[in-house]
Amino acid sequence: MIRFEHVTKRYEDGTTAVDDLSFEVAEGELVTLVGPSGCGKTTTMKMVNRLTEPTDGRIFLDGDDISAIDPVRLRRRIGYVIQQVGLFPHKTVLENTATVPHLLGWGREKGRKRASELLDLVGLDPSVYGGRYPEQLSGGQRQRVGVARALAADPPVLLMDEPFGAVDPVVRERLQNEFLKLQAQVRKTVLFVTHDIEEAVRLGDRIAVYGHGRIEQFDTPATVLGAPATPYVADFVGADRGLKRLSVTPIEESDLDQPPVVHLDDPLAKATARLRADGARWAVVLDGQDNLHGWIPAGDGRTGDGTTAGGTVREHARRMEAWLPLGAPLKQAFATMLQHDAGWIAVIDEEGAGRFLGVLTPARLHEALRRSIDADAQAVPRADVAVETVAGVTSR
Numbered sequence: 267m268i269r270f271e272h273v274t275k276r277y278e279d280g281t282t283a284v285d286d287l288s289f290e291v292a293e294g295e296l297v298t299l300v301g302p303s304g305c306g307k308t309t310t311m312k313m314v315n316r317l318t319e320p321t322d323g324r325i326f327l328d329g330d331d332i333s334a335i336d337p338v339r340l341r342r343r344i345g346y347v348i349q350q351v352g353l354f355p356h357k358t359v360l361e362n363t364a365t366v367p368h369l370l371g372w373g374r375e376k377g378r379k380r381a382s383e384l385l386d387l388v389g390l391d392p393s394v395y396g397g398r399y400p401e402q403l404s405g406g407q408r409q410r411v412g413v414a415r416a417l418a419a420d421p422p423v424l425l426m427d428e429p430f431g432a433v434d435p436v437v438r439e440r441l442q443n444e445f446l447k448l449q450a451q452v453r454k455t456v457l458f459v460t461h462d463i464e465e466a467v468r469l470g471d472r473i474a475v476y477g478h479g480r481i482e483q484f485d486t487p488a489t490v491l492g493a494p495a496t497p498y499v500a501d502f503v504g505a506d507r508g509l510k511r512l513s514v515t516p517i518e519e520s521d522l523d524q525p526p527v528v529h530l531d532d533p534l535a536k537a538t539a540r541l542r543a544d545g546a547r548w549a550v551v552l553d554g555q556d557n558l559h560g561w562i563p564a565g566d567g568r569t570g571d572g573t574t575a576g577g578t579v580r581e582h583a584r585r586m587e588a589w590l591p592l593g594a595p596l597k598q599a600f601a602t603m604l605q606h607d608a609g610w611i612a613v614i615d616e617e618g619a620g621r622f623l624g625v626l627t628p629a630r631l632h633e634a635l636r637r638s639i640d641a642d643a644q645a646v647p648r649a650d651v652a653v654e655t656v657a658g659v660t661s662r
């Protein structure tokens with residue numbers, strides 16, 4: 267979809283910002299460009315919408331050499347989101363969002379309808395926010411308008427230059443999550459610039475790690491973290507990459523323990539006897555469809571004289587807030603454990619459905635992390651890390 271062929275950019279003062287860069291981004295793929303300040307990320311991006319021209323080499327969009335496309339027409343195919351958002355202060359949120367449809371001559375009604383749909387899509391109720399002015403929004407809300415505006419003409423390509431750089435870490439994480447959900451729906455081809463490796467890992471289908479003007483490694487987040495191609499990349503992703511791997515390693519069924527399970531309508535006496543027999547301190551409580559309901563401690567239902575009270579598990583079950591769907595990243599599991607001060611979390615088959623699959627304990631979480639790191643070390647020998655899409659990379 268986007269292809270760089272031996273692209274070099276030398277500014278007039280002699281600075282080589284980008285040096286013989288070749289890579290390809292597939293349709294619907296989100297590639298993050300990450301690296302230290304001044305390594306050429308923004309320059310790479312600006313060459314795609316011809317805000318700046320390469321000194322050498324060629325860039326293709328959907329097979330077309332962009333140097334042959336009129337820049338204004340080219341930019342209609344490309345949404346652009348930047349950190350400073352650049353909303354018009356004297357225009358309402360709805361008018362800002364409808365800017366591109368307006369420029370394309372869509373007509374007022376059609377443009378406004380599209381803008382409303384997009385505001386909804388980025389989580390801003392148009393009836394609440396549409397009539398506000400940018401200064402009446404929070405930083406995070408302004409960024410959302412920026413994203414909505416970039417998507418307004420439904421361009422196949424999005425360029426995003428540190429779009430969430432100006433907001434605090436909590437809002438930033440929320441915007442990242444929202445953007446991932448949005449991207450799952452709209453499936454744009456995205457180039458996303460960041461200097462934050464965490465953000466790059468979180469969002470990218472693949473990551474391009476920049477050294478000065480060059481890509482040092484271009485691969486999936488798991489491979490970049492698990493098998494850095496060069497000492498520079500290893501240094502950049504940091505010594506704590508084991509921790510970062512938590513974000514890219516999903517919970518798998520084999521990571522789960524199977525604790526005793528009781529059902530809501532089981533007689534309490536039977537459930538308690540079962541727990542005692544197993545020597546278990548608690549059991550997971552499921553409903554009639556085997557969906558997660560909560561948990562029950564082994565001590566519950568005992569009367570003062572040591573006999574068991576009557577009734578069913580239902581009256582004694584406690585709600586379980588610490589649960590996640592299978593496939594959620596280990597990092598989320600870890601955060602959920604901390605948030606609920608939980609010694610284990612329940613894992614269900616998918617968000618919404620809720621069939622109970624097992625529990626994840628801290629020990630099993632640790633094993634899962636180790637397995638993921640080891641698997642990479644075995645499966646992807648450092649020397650074999652695929653960088654063949656990136657001509658000009660120095661492999662050491």
Ligand SMILES: Nc1ncnc2c1ncn2[C@@H]1O[C@H](COP(=O)(O)OP(=O)(O)OP(=O)(O)O)[C@@H](O)[C@H]1O
Pocket residue numbers: 277278279281282283301302303304305306307308309310461
């Ligand atoms: N118009 C310009 N004229 C001369 N040099 C420039 C110009 N724009 C950028 N540069 C230089 O080119 C190099 C790459 O800049 P670029 O903005 O692409 O880096 P970046 O990786 O996006 O950095 P940051 O993360 O700080 O935004 C830098 O050394 C920068 O100073």
